Amino acid sequence: MARKRSSRKAAGLTELLIGIGCIGLVLFIGSFTRLRADLTSEKRYTLTPATRDLVDSLEDVVFVKVYLSGELPADLRQLGQSTRDLLDEMRVRNPEMLQYEFVDPNASPDEKQRLDVYHQLEEQGLRYSSIRLREKGGQSELIVWPGALITYRNKTLPLQLLKTQFRAPDAEMVNRSINNLEYELASSIRQITTTYRPRIAFLEGQGELDQLAVKDITKALEERYTVSRVRIDGRLDALSTRVEGGRYRTNDFEALVIAKPDTAFTPKDAYILDQFVMNGGRVLWVLDPMDAHLDSLRLKQFSIATPYDLGIDKLLFAYGVRMNKDLLLDKQCAPIQITTTPYGNQPKIESLPFPFEPIVIPRSTHPIVNNLDPVHLKFVSSIDTIGLDSARSTILLTSSPYTRVLRNPVRISLAVVDMDLKLDRNNSPDRPVAVLTEGVFRSAYADKLAMPDSVTKAMGFRPVSRRTAQLFVSDGDAIENYVDRTKNMYYMLGFDRYAGTKVYGNREFFVNAMDYLLNDRSLISLRSRAITLRQLDAQRVERDRRSLQVANVVLPIVISIAAGTVFFLLRRRRYAHAA
Numbered sequence: 001m002a003r004k005r006s007s008r009k010a011a012g013l014t015e016l017l018i019g020i021g022c023i024g025l026v027l028f029i030g031s032f033t034r035l036r037a038d039l040t041s042e043k044r045y046t047l048t049p050a051t052r053d054l055v056d057s058l059e060d061v062v063f064v065k066v067y068l069s070g071e072l073p074a075d076l077r078q079l080g081q082s083t084r085d086l087l088d089e090m091r092v093r094n095p096e097m098l099q100y101e102f103v104d105p106n107a108s109p110d111e112k113q114r115l116d117v118y119h120q121l122e123e124q125g126l127r128y129s130s131i132r133l134r135e136k137g138g139q140s141e142l143i144v145w146p147g148a149l150i151t152y153r154n155k156t157l158p159l160q161l162l163k164t165q166f167r168a169p170d171a172e173m174v175n176r177s178i179n180n181l182e183y184e185l186a187s188s189i190r191q192i193t194t195t196y197r198p199r200i201a202f203l204e205g206q207g208e209l210d211q212l213a214v215k216d217i218t219k220a221l222e223e224r225y226t227v228s229r230v231r232i233d234g235r236l237d238a239l240s241t242r243v244e245g246g247r248y249r250t251n252d253f254e255a256l257v258i259a260k261p262d263t264a265f266t267p268k269d270a271y272i273l274d275q276f277v278m279n280g281g282r283v284l285w286v287l288d289p290m291d292a293h294l295d296s297l298r299l300k301q302f303s304i305a306t307p308y309d310l311g312i313d314k315l316l317f318a319y320g321v322r323m324n325k326d327l328l329l330d331k332q333c334a335p336i337q338i339t340t341t342p343y344g345n346q347p348k349i350e351s352l353p354f355p356f357e358p359i360v361i362p363r364s365t366h367p368i369v370n371n372l373d374p375v376h377l378k379f380v381s382s383i384d385t386i387g388l389d390s391a392r393s394t395i396l397l398t399s400s401p402y403t404r405v406l407r408n409p410v411r412i413s414l415a416v417v418d419m420d421l422k423l424d425r426n427n428s429p430d431r432p433v434a435v436l437t438e439g440v441f442r443s444a445y446a447d448k449l450a451m452p453d454s455v456t457k458a459m460g461f462r463p464v465s466r467r468t469a470q471l472f473v474s475d476g477d478a479i480e481n482y483v484d485r486t487k488n489m490y491y492m493l494g495f496d497r498y499a500g501t502k503v504y505g506n507r508e509f510f511v512n513a514m515d516y517l518l519n520d521r522s523l524i525s526l527r528s529r530a531i532t533l534r535q536l537d538a539q540r541v542e543r544d545r546r547s548l549q550v551a552n553v554v555l556p557i558v559i560s561i562a563a564g565t566v567f568f569l570l571r572r573r574r575y576a577h578a579a
Contacts, residue, residue, distance in 0.1 A: 260476025
């Protein structure tokens, strides 16, 4: 009996040693091999191919200093942890060229030192958020800096991880920031490491929006591109240069933005625009087909909208689109504040739906509009697409199914807010308001220039374009940020002055559009990525706080004790039978 017991002990010891050896061998092999498994449905912990390529291509050390550490609210702790997880995933790809550090800007107990740190961070371009914390006996204020500083060689770039115009964040803003985290970080790293920046020009000279009216989108584009303004004025060299010995002209800009012109292009200017496209230039056309203004309604009861004659209809037709001379009424629209029946001695101001200002919800899965917030339009017209053999058109934005088309001329009146337009009973198809065309285009002047071939060759005339892309939006107001002329200040594109915050996705739409036009598809693939963030029910947490605490603290202990007891009983029973 004693011999059997000792043999069992020896066998058990042998099994133990073999198990320890196997575990050690696995750990030893694991120290040389890093295995990671992302079990989330949306692959939130898996880098996109664009980010992997970016990190792999780093030529020098990128150092990221993140200021999300210390005592933070739960939402910001989640943002900090998500940032750490993302940086860890990126470091796996290139640990030598990507380093990071988390810093608590409130770590110093000395108030003067903390204020000095705040001042330095503000000078470097970061913005703080002020959070009010409820405590027993009152409230306290916490200053947090939800951002990072990215350093590459001798350059430092600020990155605001929490995207908000306000000082106080909320859970929805934090979740949206987490969703865009990979895009923002990869975009900033690309911006600071890229040496060449594509050139974009805003056209002027035909009554286009001035610099203040497009200041916000200009700043957004300047983060990755070189942005300027240009006038054609009939000069052949305004947009391109003739290289000696070259057959055709070379564009001076990669892309052109034409934002809400109200004066006709001269035939010569139209020709220069056409040749810019033929030479591979990308154009973002943001046009008003109809002359409609809300300001005129403030002075009188109604106005008549008539068509603009911009002198470029033949160009647009050659590129596969026709902007119709009409205006759309849409049930899915933004509100307008108007004075209604006086209340006592004071005018009564009400917010009523204004069908002339559609709110367009993107329904396409195209990268430019995928996961995009609704886009706000004003006095928008419909667009028809024209089939081309060598180019294809993609409809990006459409009005809602409850749309009515008003043909030229259009009577515009504020009384429309009180009228039954029967839009909910209108089954007309959705009307396109933003169209992308890609491919090879034939010049609008091909076989139409009454001049000898020697002259056209000297001009560098190109009858068929290189492969290029253009985007057409039938509302010039879509790219215009709200401006307070009395204070000479502007607001973010997509800002709603009635709500007092940024509501609409106009800014992201045009940034995505330019990224796509300039072939920076990798950035758009990051922005269009959707991560589902599952939030706790705050009301239920507050209501069932005690039971949830018991379930999370006591229940795991009870389960562990029960499992240990069952294992002990089974083991004793096994050895009792063996004996």
